[in-house]
Amino acid sequence: MLGRVVGGFLTGIVMAQASFAGTAATDWLARMAESHRQLNYSGIVTYQVGERVNSFRISHYVGNGQEFESLEALDGNEAEWVRSGHDVNCIHPGPEMIRLLGEQADGGLTQQYSIAIDGQTRVAGRDGVVMKISPKDEYRLGYTLTLDEETGLMLRSEILSEQGKVLERFQYVALEFDSENGAAVSSQALQVSHKVPVRGAAARSETLREWRPTWVPSGFRLAEVEGEDANGMTFTDGLAVISVFVESLNPATTKAASEQPMRRGASVSYSVAVPERQALVSVVGEVPMLTAKQIARSLEWLRQ
Structure with missing residues (x-):
């Protein structure tokens, strides 16, 4: 800009x-x-x-x-x-x-x-x-x-x-x-429908999920969006927006999945498999790849 x-x-x-x-x-x-x-x-x-x-x-x-x-x-x-x-x-x-x-x-x-x-x-x-x-x-x-x-x-x-x-x-x-x-x-x-973020709902939003990132850059706040399901979370610092997604994989796919960094212009996507959870974690946003990678690798599961 x-x-x-x-x-x-x-x-x-x-x-x-x-x-x-x-x-x-x-x-x-x-x-x-x-x-x-x-x-x-x-x-x-x-x-x-x-x-x-x-x-x-x-x-x-x-x-x-x-x-x-x-x-x-x-x-x-x-x-x-x-x-x-x-x-x-x-x-x-x-x-x-x-x-x-x-x-x-x-x-x-x-x-x-x-x-x-x-x-x-x-x-x-x-x-x-x-x-x-x-x-x-x-x-x-x-x-x-x-x-x-x-x-x-x-x-x-x-x-x-x-x-x-x-x-x-x-x-x-x-x-x-x-x-x-x-x-x-x-x-x-x-x-068309338009998703509206709900303020002050971070705690409620996190209880809907079995996972959460333990690290995001300082200044990024959780922005819950109406209609958002338990598979995604969105954060913003007022300019940049970062979305975190987790999808289930079957054992064979999880074993074959690997680290997948991608960039298009200012947008990056970083995905990494978590074999023990049979899951694929993906982070998408207009941030450096370093940021996406650290967020993806910081995820923790709330239930064993």
């Missing part, structure tokens, strides 16, 4: 200091967390993972207290997805955790990341504020975000490796607000 300063590095820094000295970086994050669900807009976006780039047309409309979004692939296999039925007040795990953690002096997002405004740039013809989000430990990835100066909408994002390499990039190349095709978007939309 991120950007490149256009018009000169020094000029951008001076302008940022003059224009945004009174606005904390965390305030920009809060604006970003809400803006994408409350605005009417349409545009063309590119999504890059490694050397592969795909483009999409996105339309977003809010009406009658409901949220509608259409996403159409513009290259590759033609496809279109339309999401609807998300009440604009529903809780999204990442943004909600940003607010919750920010309210706690002993466990805020800034305890895990260094967050700073890093100048200005232009993306899709819009003035943007560049933000650098750097992890304070080796268990997280870094981010560079460009937020629309007027609305707070995220115009560009980059997820960075431990070495600072861009793993994934999302960017608007054209963007219009107050889109007039909102009615068309909502009329095409298909009703």
Whole structure:
């Protein structure tokens, strides 16, 4: 989530200091967390993972207290997805955790990341504020975000490796607000369900399972999701999300299963067999492989 300063590095820094000295970086994050669900807009976006780039047309409309979004692939296999039925007040795990953690002096997002405004740039013809989000430990990835100066909408994002390499990039190349095709978007939309995290339910969630990880990086909190079964757990620190799954294997499969690390862009998957439990443990998330591996290998079973 991120950007490149256009018009000169020094000029951008001076302008940022003059224009945004009174606005904390965390305030920009809060604006970003809400803006994408409350605005009417349409545009063309590119999504890059490694050397592969795909483009999409996105339309977003809010009406009658409901949220509608259409996403159409513009290259590759033609496809279109339309999401609807998300009440604009529903809780999204990442943004909600940003607010919750920010309210706690002993466990805020800034305890895990260094967050700073890093100048200005232009993306899709819009003035943007560049933000650098750097992890304070080796268990997280870094981010560079460009937020629309007027609305707070995220115009560009980059997820960075431990070495600072861009793993994934999302960017608007054209963007219009107050889109007039909102009615068309909502009329095409298909009703979908939306999982809502339940706060303060960590203890109850863990009692549903026969296992639990004994280690997750500091700052990650259990985010129970409605409809989530006993085979999975989800954790978030407000930016990154990690999911842990356990599936049963028969003896022959368990014996043949081996360590399976995989990476696609910023997302990693690490699976390892636990022969004595005839189980396969998998950890998936936008974190370094080191993090996924340590979580998977920390699982303990609560019943012998």
